[in-house]
């Protein structure tokens with residue numbers, strides 16, 4: 199049986215929490231994308247494979263807010279265990295997130 203609640207007290211031994219969030223611009227609160235977030239900390243990068251649904255932001259080299267045009271982050275391509283990982287490295291303080299749902303669908 200699944201536990202209904204768990205606390206992240208043992209960050210090294212236990213699986214990290216996942217939640218579905220909506221990433222928003224801090225200046226105008228426009229939604230940038232929906233995202234499968236790991237853990238409870240701030241979002242320092244938006245990993246492409248964790249973006250939920252179709253999103254045209256994956257085609258961009260620089261991420262900017264569609265509404266106020268503030269620059270939010272820069273695309274980075276890295277390799278982890280020989281696997282290509284693409285993400286936006288976010289500038290500090292440019293986004294916040296709203297939790298839509300805890301856990302994975």
Ligand SMILES: [Zn+2]
Nearest residue numbers: 223226263266
């Ligand atoms: Zn904005």
